[in-house]
Structures are given as structure tokens and as C-alpha cells.
Amino acid sequence: MFRIQSLKDVLSFGVGTITTIPAVQIFCVYTGVAIFFAFLYQITFFAACLALAMKHEAAGRNSMFFVESVPAEKRKSLSTFQRIFNMGSVPDHSSSNDVKQPLTSRFFGEWYAPVLMNPFVRGIAMVWFVIYLLGASYGCSRIKEGLEPVNLLVEDSYAIPHYRLLEKYFWKYGQQVQIVINNAPDLRNHTSRDRVHAMVLDFATSKHAIGMESVQFWLFEMERYYQKELQVQIIDSSFYGLLQHFLASKTNNPLAEDIYWGPMPDDDNGTMVQSFRFIVGMKDLVTTMDQTDATMSFRDVAARWPEFNVTTFMPIWMFTDQYIIIIPNTVQNIIIALLVMIVIAVLFIPQPMCSLWVALACASIDFGVIGYMTLWGVNLDAISMITIIMSIGFSVDYSAHIAYGYVVSTRDTATGRVQEALSALGWPLFQGAMSTIIAVSVLADIPAYMIVTFFKTQMKIAAITSSPLHLQTVAPIRASSPISFPHRFEYTDDSPTVHNRSKSSMKSEHLD
Structure with a gap:
């Protein structure tokens, strides 16, 4: 049965290695290998030592020093040194092999x-x-x-009150998710900009989003700047030039971090927006179930806009x-x-x-x-x-x-x-x-x-x-x-x- 258990243990941890969680994979790999070598040790070195020990026991030798044990009736004639080092049981070959049940x-x-x-x-x-x-x-x-x-910390960690306050006051309302458009459309096209507007609205009205009032998006700020403050219309063909002018303002310059520029395919000297991001406020993230639901909800919205290759990110995504x-x-x-x-x-x-x-x-x-x-x-x-x-x-x-x-x-x-x-x-x-x-x-x-x-x-x-x-x-x-x-x-055995x-x-x- 030892063979069965060892095989079972190795295979049990071998199954654990197919999981997609690296920590579990690593643990199962080294534990399975350790059990395998423990099995080899048991059937080789340990079994050999056990056989030698049984041989010495059958010969009536001391288990520590391997000298021949002296029967109890002869110990009175021995010195103190011999009594100590010649102690041990002496096999009784005349007794029966029956063992009384405990x-x-x-x-x-x-x-x-x-x-x-x-x-x-x-x-x-x-x-x-x-x-x-x-x-x-x-x-x-x-x-x-x-x-x-919070469970990665020891119980007396100074960071635990921080996480508890975070759960109590901030996970309920106000966290932000970053949404990245990896394949930006040609924003000189008015229809493409309308599609971007529709996508942002889709994210802002999802289950765990606060709404349009929580959206931070450079395109909205740009349109507000030109249409409401300057009261001019955005010319499609000049869109990227107008965007660069908008971002040159000291007030709007931080929004430039949300845009990645690349070469324009129809103009070797021109540049266009290749990817960008915007931010949406979140709500109801108190429990792990809420956080998981929020992750799946935003990813479901992203999957509805495959032409933009949308990625959502928030630090807690690593845990969800x-x-x-x-x-x-x-x-x-x-x-x-x-x-x-x-x-x-x-x-x-x-x-x-x-x-x-x-x-x-x-x-x-x-x-x-x-x-x-x-x-x-x-x-x-x-x-x-x-x-x-x-x-x-x-x-x-x-x-x-x-x-x-x-x-x-x-x-x-x-x-x-x-x-x-x-x-x-x-x-x-x-x-x-x-x-x-x-x-x-x-x-x-x-x-x-x-x-x-x-x-x-x-x-x-x-x-x-x-x-x-x-x-x-x-x-x-x-x-x-x-x-x-x-x-x-039934055993196949001729023994009675x-x-x-x-x-x-x-x-x-x-x-x-």
C-alpha cells in the first residue's frame, strides 16, 4: 500500500501543476518531486537500514552499539560499563509467533x-x-x-487600518478605472468620433460606473474648449492640429499623457493618435464579489467594441x-x-x-x-x-x-x-x-x-x-x-x- 500512497501523492500534486496560478504550480511541483524522492529513499536506504537492524535484532545485538546483548541472569557478573553498553533484548526463539491483539x-x-x-x-x-x-x-x-x-499582511501590520478605511470609505464610491483604446480610429472622421462617444457612454452607464459626470477624457475637454469657450467648430481635416494646439496650453498639458502619437499613413511628415486612454469613476466595490463583478462588467463592455481593441485596467484587477x-x-x-x-x-x-x-x-x-x-x-x-x-x-x-x-x-x-x-x-x-x-x-x-x-x-x-x-x-x-x-x-496462496x-x-x- 506504500506504493499506492506514494503514487497517489505524486499524481495528486501533479494534477495541481496544471492550474493557471503560478504559486500553486510551484508548490505542487516541488512537493511532488520531494514525495517521489522520499519514496525512493524509503525503498532503498531506509529499507536497507531496516533490514540490517532486523538482522542485528535477530542476533540479539544492542541497537546502538551493535555489541552482543547479555541475558538478564548474567548481568550481575558484568562491570557497570558492560551493563550500560551490553543492554538490549535477547531473542526468544522458543516462543510462538502469535501476537496478542492490542x-x-x-x-x-x-x-x-x-x-x-x-x-x-x-x-x-x-x-x-x-x-x-x-x-x-x-x-x-x-x-x-x-x-x-489585506490578508497578505500580518495581523499587527500598520497597513491594515489603511486597507480597512479604504474598504469603508473609498471602495463604495470614487475609485477609477483606466480604459485604453489600443487601436484608435482616424479621429479626423466625424463618424469615428461619434463611435468613440458611444463607446465612452457604454462604459459610463455600465453597472459599476458612476456615470458620464465621472468620465475624464481629453476628447470631451477638447470639444468643450473649442465649442463652448472659443465657440468655434472643429474642422475634421484639421483635427490633429487643433488637438496639438489644445494640448499646448499649460492647463491642458497633463492630458497629453493620455495620448500616444504615431506616424500618419498618408503623410510621412504628419502624426496621428494611435492609442489613447480615458478614466471612468467606479462604485460598489466593497466585497470581493463586487470587485469580481466589476472586472467582468467592464471587460464585457470592452468586448462589445472589438474594432478599438479596448483594455481596462485598475490595480485591483491583479487580485480579481x-x-x-x-x-x-x-x-x-x-x-x-x-x-x-x-x-x-x-x-x-x-x-x-x-x-x-x-x-x-x-x-x-x-x-x-x-x-x-x-x-x-x-x-x-x-x-x-x-x-x-x-x-x-x-x-x-x-x-x-x-x-x-x-x-x-x-x-x-x-x-x-x-x-x-x-x-x-x-x-x-x-x-x-x-x-x-x-x-x-x-x-x-x-x-x-x-x-x-x-x-x-x-x-x-x-x-x-x-x-x-x-x-x-x-x-x-x-x-x-x-x-x-x-x-x-481471495488470495492465491497455498499457505493454510x-x-x-x-x-x-x-x-x-x-x-x-
Whole structure:
């Protein structure tokens, strides 16, 4: 099973590399490579050291200094130095190979499994599972996307009050978006200028624009200057000359920064406007959803004027672009990763229906992680996306182990097979999850959103996958359903102790 987990982990992070978010790509690349080399280390150097250690243990040698251990009855005649360095266990070759089951295994096998397989208890478990899914659905319906700028700061940063005041007073009304016309028409043509007017009106009347009164556009100022102040009409053929005269004024000179000049195609010595920009005031940008909606709204307007090759820009666009792609990337990665995990399960676990249940367990766990992390105040951003990718590995681990334990069981009844699987795997898997929870708990009080987000999502992943609801309730009940495994898997083994072999192998394989 160690091979399965390592392959699963590498492929899980490999799926993460196809995302369009560079931070996620980089993390998944180096994590996947690290896991691959860790696997090579385990099957080469570590396995060799383990074999040597077992050889010395069988020979009754001290585990630190490799000298021969002295039996307890002979230690009285030894010096203090020899007693210290010759301590160690001495193998008892006369004892049987039977190993007494620990209390935890007996608890899961002799008490928990029979209670769990009671029809009434199974019904209660399924009701709780439905409640779990409803809670996750509610959380997913309230999901918030994106890594907000303020969350990149530590909690005691002096910049946080600045961002909070910005959200309170300025995001509601008054921000500005720059709109660039990369392919300016020939403005000597009156019809072209009318088209530009119509485009500006389209932007100014969009959902998150304040209106025409918020537009800052050199063309409007030029027309106002000539038609209202000088009370003269703009001559089409002299438009560019009139524009240069207008911009030469000290008052209007700053507007020259909004215009890019280029050569005129029909006059080698003349110049014309090749591209320009104007500014529109914005409103209602308080939440990340509003900011994302504003980005999409202005880009939709720009797409309606393809002849001008319009580009919209605002500094916050760098963040809203992340908000826009985070959900599609997350869904894409989860679906692809689940498909990959199903293929792995089909290849390594000898029952087709087992793969289906493993996939369903993974999907329900990921669904719960996303939903409940939202209720815990975690946004769906690049950080939580990484941990969601990791959650697929967790969920496959536990679900596949329980399903595998059920499949290789030699018992004839569903209750017996669940009993044997939980007896061998229930406690070790629970220990693995609890060790993860304890390990990430040290991150809980670090005053940084990114680290706390990692802690919350990892805690939620470990809590859901290791909870009785999934690890020792839903997974065994699914495995023992009438449609799960119609035929018992049997080892091809001439040994008369298939049962003992199966159980001991299950106990050892959780150590992956």
C-alpha cells in the first residue's frame, strides 16, 4: 500500500501543476518531486537500514552499539560499563509467533464493528451523513473567492487600518478605472468620433460606473474648449492640429499623457493618435464579489467594441483575476484528481466497485472540506486550493485502506469483514489523522492569515477524514452495502494461514 500512497501523492500534486496560478504550480511541483524522492529513499536506504537492524535484532545485538546483548541472569557478573553498553533484548526463539491483539484492535473489532453494523445504528449514521452534506452545501453556497490584499499582511501590520478605511470609505464610491483604446480610429472622421462617444457612454452607464459626470477624457475637454469657450467648430481635416494646439496650453498639458502619437499613413511628415486612454469613476466595490463583478462588467463592455481593441485596467484587477479563475481551477483539479485516484484504485485494489466507493468517499470529503472551511471564515484562494489538493490524498488514503481491508478479509459475512478491517486498520488510521491535527496545531496562533488558513484547512481535512462519520462509520457502511463487493476476494496462496497473513499485512500496510 506504500506504493499506492506514494503514487497517489505524486499524481495528486501533479494534477495541481496544471492550474493557471503560478504559486500553486510551484508548490505542487516541488512537493511532488520531494514525495517521489522520499519514496525512493524509503525503498532503498531506509529499507536497507531496516533490514540490517532486523538482522542485528535477530542476533540479539544492542541497537546502538551493535555489541552482543547479555541475558538478564548474567548481568550481575558484568562491570557497570558492560551493563550500560551490553543492554538490549535477547531473542526468544522458543516462543510462538502469535501476537496478542492490542486493546484498541479488540475495541474496534469486538465492540465497535458489531454496534456499527446494527441496522438502527447504520440508519442513524446515514442521517448524520445527510446532515453533514446539508451543512457542506450551505457552506458551499456562501463561498468567498480570492486572496484579499489585506490578508497578505500580518495581523499587527500598520497597513491594515489603511486597507480597512479604504474598504469603508473609498471602495463604495470614487475609485477609477483606466480604459485604453489600443487601436484608435482616424479621429479626423466625424463618424469615428461619434463611435468613440458611444463607446465612452457604454462604459459610463455600465453597472459599476458612476456615470458620464465621472468620465475624464481629453476628447470631451477638447470639444468643450473649442465649442463652448472659443465657440468655434472643429474642422475634421484639421483635427490633429487643433488637438496639438489644445494640448499646448499649460492647463491642458497633463492630458497629453493620455495620448500616444504615431506616424500618419498618408503623410510621412504628419502624426496621428494611435492609442489613447480615458478614466471612468467606479462604485460598489466593497466585497470581493463586487470587485469580481466589476472586472467582468467592464471587460464585457470592452468586448462589445472589438474594432478599438479596448483594455481596462485598475490595480485591483491583479487580485480579481485570481478571484475569477480560482473556482474553475479548483473544480478542474478536483475532478481530474478524482479520476486519477479511481484509476489507481482500479489498478491496485482487486474490486471494481471498491473504486466507486473510494471516489464517492473522496468527493464527499472534499465537498465537506470546501463547505465547512467557508463557514470557518476561510476564503477559496491559492492557499486553500493547495490544501484542497492535499485533501484528495488524505481522503483516498483512509477510504482506500478501509475498502482494501474489507476486500482482503477472509470472513464470509459483511459484519465479519467490517470487524476484521476495523480491527486491523481503524486505530492506526485514526492515529495517523490525529498526528496530523497535533502537528498543525502549533500554527493556530501565528498572526498571519496565510498560515492560519493552512492550519484551518488542514485541521478540517484531518478532522473530517478521521472523524467517526467517515473513517469508522460511512466507509465501512458503504463497503458492506449489498452492491459493494459481490464476490469475496481471495488470495492465491497455498499457505493454510491465509487469515493470519491477510490480517498482519493489513496492519503493516497502514504504515505507508
